Amino acid sequence: MQIHRVQELFKQSPVGQRVSVCGWVRTRRDAKNNFSFLEINDGSCLKNLQVIADGTLENYETDVKKLGTGSSVRVEGLVVASQGKEQAIEIKAERVHVYGFAPEDFPLQKKRHGFDYLRTIGHLRPRTNTFGAVTRIRHTLAMAVHDFFRSRGFFYVHTPIITANDAEGAGEMFQVTTLDLDKLPRTPEGKIDYARDFFGRRTSLTVSGQLEGETYAMALGNIYTFGPTFRAENSNTTRHLAEFWMIEPEMAFADLDHNAFVAEEFLKHVIRAVLEQNQEDLNLLDSFVQKGLKESLQNIVAGPFARMTYTEAIEVLEKSGQKFEYPAKWGSSLQTEHERYLTEVHLKKPVILTDYPKDFTAFYMRLNDDKKTVRNMDVLVPQIGEIIGGSQREERLDVLLERMQEVGLKPEDYEFYIDLRKYGTAPHAGFGLGFERLVLLCTGMGNIRDVIPFPRTPGHCEF
RNA sequence: UCCAGCUUAGCUCAGUCGGUAGAGCAGGCGGCUGUUAACCGCCGGGUCGCUGGUUCGAGUCCAGCAGCUGGAGCCA
Numbered sequence: 001m002q003i004h005r006v007q008e009l010f011k012q013s014p015v016g017q018r019v020s021v022c023g024w025v026r027t028r029r030d031a032k033n034n035f036s037f038l039e040i041n042d043g044s045c046l047k048n049l050q051v052i053a054d055g056t057l058e059n060y061e062t063d064v065k066k067l068g069t070g071s072s073v074r075v076e077g078l079v080v081a082s083q084g085k086e087q088a089i090e091i092k093a094e095r096v097h098v099y100g101f102a103p104e105d106f107p108l109q110k111k112r113h114g115f116d117y118l119r120t121i122g123h124l125r126p127r128t129n130t131f132g133a134v135t136r137i138r139h140t141l142a143m144a145v146h147d148f149f150r151s152r153g154f155f156y157v158h159t160p161i162i163t164a165n166d167a168e169g170a171g172e173m174f175q176v177t178t179l180d181l182d183k184l185p186r187t188p189e190g191k192i193d194y195a196r197d198f199f200g201r202r203t204s205l206t207v208s209g210q211l212e213g214e215t216y217a218m219a220l221g222n223i224y225t226f227g228p229t230f231r232a233e234n235s236n237t238t239r240h241l242a243e244f245w246m247i248e249p250e251m252a253f254a255d256l257d258h259n260a261f262v263a264e265e266f267l268k269h270v271i272r273a274v275l276e277q278n279q280e281d282l283n284l285l286d287s288f289v290q291k292g293l294k295e296s297l298q299n300i301v302a303g304p305f306a307r308m309t310y311t312e313a314i315e316v317l318e319k320s321g322q323k324f325e326y327p328a329k330w331g332s333s334l335q336t337e338h339e340r341y342l343t344e345v346h347l348k349k350p351v352i353l354t355d356y357p358k359d360f361t362a363f364y365m366r367l368n369d370d371k372k373t374v375r376n377m378d379v380l381v382p383q384i385g386e387i388i389g390g391s392q393r394e395e396r397l398d399v400l401l402e403r404m405q406e407v408g409l410k411p412e413d414y415e416f417y418i419d420l421r422k423y424g425t426a427p428h429a430g431f432g433l434g435f436e437r438l439v440l441l442c443t444g445m446g447n448i449r450d451v452i453p454f455p456r457t458p459g460h461c462e463f
Numbered sequence: 464u465c466c467a468g469c470u471u472a473g474c475u476c477a478g479u480c481g482g483u484a485g486a487g488c489a490g491g492c493g494g495c496u497g498u499u500a501a502c503c504g505c506c507g508g509g510u511c512g513c514u515g516g517u518u519c520g521a522g523u524c525c526a527g528c529a530g531c532u533g534g535a536g537c538c539a
Binding site: 026027029030031032033035036037039048050052068069082083084085086087104105106107108109110111112113114116117119171172208229231233234235236237238239240241244246325335336337386387388389432433434435436437438446447 | 464473474475487488489490491494495496497498499500501531532533534535536537538539
């Protein structure tokens with residue numbers, strides 16, 4: 001017999017049809033008249049399916065009356081109009097097969113749990129309403145990312161996970177090695193002999209696919225990557241993970257204005273997808289996790305983002321009359337408190353900040369004519385802060401080499417990157433977006449560890 | 464890494480002025496009901512994070528340690 005998904009049953013309301021549903025019992029309520037209500041969740045949607053199981057079932061006393069929260073069942077029966085108010089349809093069971101009981105020590109109760117506790121049972125937390133909703137929204141976002149780029153002619157490029165370059169110094173890297181750490185081979189000078197390592201050289205997990213992505217943009221035009229990245233930073237915050245997924249488009253013959261345009265369109269596209277496809281899940285999160293979530297998402301897609309240069313932003317902050325712990329002044333980086341003031345108080349919407357001082361930006365960002373700032377951008381959104389960082393890349397070989405020297409990078413370590421400027425260079429631009437931060441924004445969840453199925457943070461690697 | 468806070472039953476939490484621990488939920492038993500985070504009654508359930516100190520007496524005050532959470536920095 002075909003297995004029906006709960007979401008489909010609610011959508012189609014096939015009253016009178018005989019169906020089969022598999023899922024997990026959320027709660028059982030026994031009625032006196034020798035029957036029980038079972039609420040079954042199969043993960044297809046937030047709502048549970050109500051099942052009427054009565055004493056005529058051969059295993060009513062032996063099995064059905066013992067079904068506790070967490071048990072897994074297959075229910076076969078007739079779809080009928082419900083007499084109750086909370087649902088339009090329910091199943092009158094003709095057969096209830098128990099795959100597995102969940103004993104009384106099942107850690108999830110029918111009540112709400114704290115997210116910290118749920119984090120300690122990461123294998124069971126997907127069975128809660130909130131994590132089901134977050135997982136479905138994460139899925140919608142991932143699909144919408146591919147949908148956005150495909151519909152605009154971008155090619156999906158798989159950049160390497162294991163890398164031999166240290167990208168841009170974007171962060172501390174996890175080393176990849178097969179050397180025996182107890183018996184490290186040494187060179188005559190006493191250094192570790194990486195020539196004898198698996199790849200014959202020192203390698204790490206990637207911190208960004210951007211540099212490799214640029215090589216394909218300089219051939220295929222518009223490309224994007226969407227894959228895992230790794231940073232060994234000792235960051236203990238609600239916005240950082242050691243393993244996270246990043247989306248990095250790169251566009252040939254594009255300048256920063258176009259880059260900003262695409263970034264804004266992109267954010268609006270994926271948020272619209274969630275607003276359209278996850279209404280029930282959003283309602284749950286809006287009422288139990290973050291009040292006003294839907295409204296703030298609608299606010300993001302409603303109007304144009306604000307645009308401002310770094311220099312203008314500093315002026316706004318200086319004139320704000322606001323007392324900051326760190327006063328804003330030209331030449332120093334924007335603090336979290338500054339970003340929050342701009343998006344949440346001053347503008348009350350997302351803002352794209354551009355043209356930061358070169359001193360605290362990456363070497364590959366295109367130098368402006370003032371020689372003091374670069375053509376970069378940060379997209380800041382209320383609550384989350386920086387969600388996108390990007391730039392027009394430095395396509396002029398001589399300027400790039402000068403910048404590398406300035407920040408102490410050796411050209412021989414970036415030969416492939418320099419070749420792109422040497423042979424048929426072209427203006428190009430791109431940005432990077434932390435996928436989990438996007439999920440945070442769209443779910444209203446407060447901690448990034450709760451929007452990725454298996455979070456990795458300093459001192460924590462379960463499963 | 465720095466700063467602050469928290470740690471009491473399986474879970475969520477209360478615990479006053481320092482006087483040897485309480486509720487709800489979950490679990491068991493019974494009742495009631497087309498119920499819907501069902502409801503009512505009864506029962507079982509505790510190394511109060513760990514170590515030490517102050518005190519006649521510490522869940523409560525002090526110190527150290529551990530874990531967790533939040534904020535900051537680094538960033539996506």
